[in-house]
Amino acid sequence: MQPAERAHYDEHGYVLVRGLFDRREFEPWIQRFLDIVTGRVEVPEGMLVMRDVMVAKGAVVPTSRERGVAKIQDFQSDPVLYDGYVRNPRLLDRVETFTGPDIKSIHTMLINKPPDVDGRHPLHQDLLYFPFRPAARIVTTWTALEPCTRENGCLAVVPGSHRLGLLEHENPDWEHLNFGYFGAKAEPQAERLYLEMEAGDTVFFHPLLLHGSGRNRSTGFRRAISAHYAGADCHYLEASGLHAPHRYRLVRGREHADGI
């Protein structure tokens, strides 16, 4: 990571790197997603294919399989997605500047955001989901697989919110909220910034950065691939009572006996 990129991250809680991946690299990931959700290949072990809540409840009847899927997650057993994206050396070289040299992947997703459903994601902090610390050694990568715009529900962030500490979260009172989506109870006064991105652009962000996304009002899909990483020396929060899920994987460096 360039010093200017790192300085931007430290000040604002995120940094956007344009053109990190090219079409030849990311098209196979989109194709793999389509093959999985349409049944052309078996769902890899441990992967969750999550339907959109409006589809699951019958409020919307999708005209194709991929129109009904909100995201797939935990693709650590899928070589195309995992080796292609999560273990990509160009990505890891930047991730390492946050996690240190011993890196674990802790969660992976390909978010589909189809048209015709609500699909919004309330502003939240990812640290809520992670039972280990320190937060400074955790980072999220989020790479656009299609152009992401205000119209199709690009990522929105609240710059500087990584300095607010972990906020209280709740299920917002929305009619159609996807499973597992929480939002910060009190939204800060600070402006949200809409990160419009081209396919292949990648944002790196802090686990305390407030972020979310809007509804897809276009006729196409808004797709992105994302991973969370942590230093292998991160320590568990004993009070959480949670242990390392099977999906945690060392992607570079070495294990730490007392780490996650």
Ligand SMILES: O=C(O)CCC(=O)C(=O)O
């Ligand atoms: O891609 C999106 O719409 C938001 C994803 C996100 O923030 C999350 O899953 O934590």
